[in-house]
Amino acid sequence: MKTDKELKKKVLSDPVTFAKVFLDWGAHPAQAQILRDRHQFITVVAGRRFGKTECMAVSAIYYALTNPGSIQFVIAPSYDQSNIMFGQIVQFLSKSILGCMIRRIYKTPFHHIIFKNDSVIHARSASKPEFLRGHKAHRIILDEAAFIPDDVISNIIEPMLADYNGSWIKIGTPFGKNHFYDTYLKGQSPDFPDYSSYRFPSTVNPHISHEFIEKKKREYGENSIIFRTEYLAEFVEDQNAVFRWADIQKNVDNSIELIDSAENVSKQYVIGCDLAKYQDYTVIVVLDVTEKPYKLVHFERFNRRPYAEVIMRLKELYRRFNYAKVLIDSTGVGDPVLEDLQDVGAEGYVFTPKSKVQLIQRLQAALENGEIRYPYIEELVKELQFFEYQLTRTGIKMEARQGFHDDYVIALALAVWAAEQHSGTGYISLGVARI
Ligand SMILES: Nc1ncnc2c1ncn2[C@@H]1O[C@H](COP(=O)(O)OP(=O)(O)OP(=O)(O)O)[C@@H](O)[C@H]1O
Ligand SMILES: [Mg+2]
Incomplete structure (x- = not known):
């Protein structure tokens, strides 16, 4: 028999168990792999509807509650997209006993949640990067990362991590060969031990309709750029593109x-x-x-x-x-x-x-x-x-x-x-x- 203390330790030491126990959310195997990854720089290339946003919402909550006083930013290319992630975080918390850990939720001027353990999660858009300057963070989650421009990553987002030698996790569906592709490659190379990366097709999510994806495959063609990019999450070199x-x-x-x-x-x-x-x-x-x-x-x-x-x-x-x-x-x-x-x-x-x-x-x-x-x-x-x-x-x-x-x-x-x-x-x- 495990004592309460041992049980608590087990739950808090594993994000997958934590999500199951406190959020009533069972990670699918690919999500579990991502949640348990402890690398400083993680790149997750995944097809549409893989479960990226939900997985990152869980990850943000877990980190906030297991790292008191931590500052996290969840950044998406547009205001709407960062809202979706923020809404997901709030929704998870509101249905959970963990809701009691919230000190306050702010909607203006920018979305953020402050927890009773002094951790904070900010949700921001990368479309107005000037508003990100001057902030520091322990961890940054970049949703739909491929749509965040390279210069915003290198000039604005990365320097935010300098104070604490912080970490980032990029997640998204491929879009061109930009920073997202570069760090995906780094994650695959033994020369960059701080980096890890994954690539998953949409079909690894058991909670979506595989019949629908099969239909799209027939509609666009298995080798079409759309199907390969959006559902297989491949970085496709686009031969037909007019603009490089x-x-x-x-x-x-x-x-x-x-x-x-x-x-x-x-x-x-x-x-x-x-x-x-x-x-x-x-x-x-x-x-x-x-x-x-x-x-x-x-x-x-x-x-x-x-x-x-x-x-x-x-x-x-x-x-x-x-x-x-x-x-x-x-x-x-x-x-x-x-x-x-x-x-x-x-x-x-x-x-x-x-x-x-x-x-x-x-x-x-x-x-x-x-x-x-x-x-x-x-x-x-x-x-x-x-x-x-x-x-x-x-x-x-x-x-x-x-x-x-x-x-x-x-x-x-x-x-x-x-x-x-x-x-x-x-x-x-x-x-x-x-x-
Ligand atoms: N572990 C899970 N358990 C139950 N349902 C899940 C899980 N992960 C994802 N889902 C469901 O799968 C669908 C897609 O999830 P989500 O919106 O997180 O995917 P996404 O990869 O962010 O999609 P998009 O590419 O549109 O941004 C949603 O209906 C979500 O509820
Ligand atoms: Mg999403």
Whole structure:
């Protein structure tokens, strides 16, 4: 017979037992392996619905309660995603006897929980990394880590651990070959004893529908990039990508302040707008083109709005941004819209297979040459990455991969195109672009 003390020691010394006893949550075998890993730097590459968020919520609670006075940060690429993790932590605690260990839960200005043992868990988004500066931590959990830009990791997140020689755990589904891929490789190499890493397909989670995943496999194809990335969690080298991952990353600049109107009268701006057709979105992008590199300083994305409203919005932005040059996709529905924008001197770009390739190639060159800077906007980065070449019977087409949008890409490409005309270094005039 074990004494109470021995039992308590056993429960507290093993996160898997702890979760079972206190949270009524049974880790599946892959989650158990992660929870028991004691390396300083852990990278978990896992398919969608593997159980990443739940596993990390449990891990954060276990660490907080077994390390009194500890400071943890749970960081996700967006505010919404960090909210999901925070909500999961609160939900686990509220249903458990451990709820009595909470001293206080704060929702503003930033989510955090303070425990009675003085531990704290903060939930933050990486989209405003400046708010992370100045903080220190014993441990950082990065959910959907592949979507957190490399420079945010190295310049902001890693230094937070310097005070305490802290640890991090990155978890996520692969997305390009960035820091997440690098540390995954380190974890596999005997040269980095502080690192460990894992890769698990979605199907190791017994609590999700395997029938659904089989369906997706048939739908996309076993060798499709989507299936291999999202469900098998493979780092796939994307041969069809129009924009190289390194180029997309190179132009990210999180120090850019998004603004709603011109910074001052001497600044010059251009506006690119991709109008919604059918199911997709209208995206408006404003670039500050006063000097190179151009800076994306404002963007809007919406759908299901009447064109009259879009027109009014464009006119408003035209005025707010020092009478910016406006270039819209004037194919089809865009033509009447363009007519209504004559008074602000807006120009149209008509898409033909050939003119689209020209437009995109200009954006491709701009990214390659580091001519643009944009803050980390998840949809933009994702769209750029999943914009690809497709071989058709009649030649090459460039478009978003099935299941993805390309409105940001087109709006940005239009803005860059307009910028070239604006600076007088363009290849052809906007008028000629209306072929
Ligand atoms: N150990 C577990 N016991 C019971 N259910 C689990 C367990 N782990 C995960 N689940 C369930 O599996 C589903 C996916 O979990 P979770 O949201 O944590 O996955 P995820 O990997 O973060 O997904 P996404 O890729 O969408 O972010 C949820 O319904 C969750 O309740
Ligand atoms: Mg998740």
